[in-house]
Amino acid sequence: MAEIHTPFGRVYEDFNVDDVIMHWPGRTITEADDMMFSLLALNQHPLHIDAHYASKTQFKQNLVNGTLVFSVAVGMTVNDISGAAIAMLEYENIKHLKPTFRGDTLYGRTRILDKWETSKNDRGIVYVETIISNQREEDVMSYKRKLLVPKREFAPRPNTHRNHS
Numbered sequence: 001m002a003e004i005h006t007p008f009g010r011v012y013e014d015f016n017v018d019d020v021i022m023h024w025p026g027r028t029i030t031e032a033d034d035m036m037f038s039l040l041a042l043n044q045h046p047l048h049i050d051a052h053y054a055s056k057t058q059f060k061q062n063l064v065n066g067t068l069v070f071s072v073a074v075g076m077t078v079n080d081i082s083g084a085a086i087a088m089l090e091y092e093n094i095k096h097l098k099p100t101f102r103g104d105t106l107y108g109r110t111r112i113l114d115k116w117e118t119s120k121n122d123r124g125i126v127y128v129e130t131i132i133s134n135q136r137e138e139d140v141m142s143y144k145r146k147l148l149v150p151k152r153e154f155a156p157r158p159n160t161h162r163n164h165s
Helices: 031-040 051-055 068-077 078-082
Strands: 020-028 087-096 105-116 123-133 139-150
Touching: 020 068, 020 078, 031 068, 068 078, 068 087, 068 105, 068 123, 068 139, 078 123, 078 139
Parallel strands: none
Antiparallel strands: 020 105, 087 139, 105 123, 123 139
């Protein structure tokens, strides 16, 4: 029987400029998700928490809180992009391209835009753009970010060897 150990996250050498990483699984946003997030974040805009109000808007229904979409977008990329990161350095150009509605399922893809070594030989900076789409294949959000990731030789990895006696 083979043991397979998959490290969490990528290290500097695993990122190649122009590669596109498809994130899976998707995440369906429920009414409970949106309501709890909005109230926890103290965002009481009626477009998110008042169905009657939202029904009178151009959207005719509640919109999902945009910062919830952003949080889910970042979260769905952790295993593939930032799971081994030392630090997130910067988020930029966060764009809400289309509305997200309750019941929509979000999917993500990330393009590696650039990478460069730092003055410390144990790490590098990776620059990526993530695009989030819904189940209708409409892009609903995009953002760019820079993260500091270790090089393979210096990446902390748990000891996956077990004593099988």
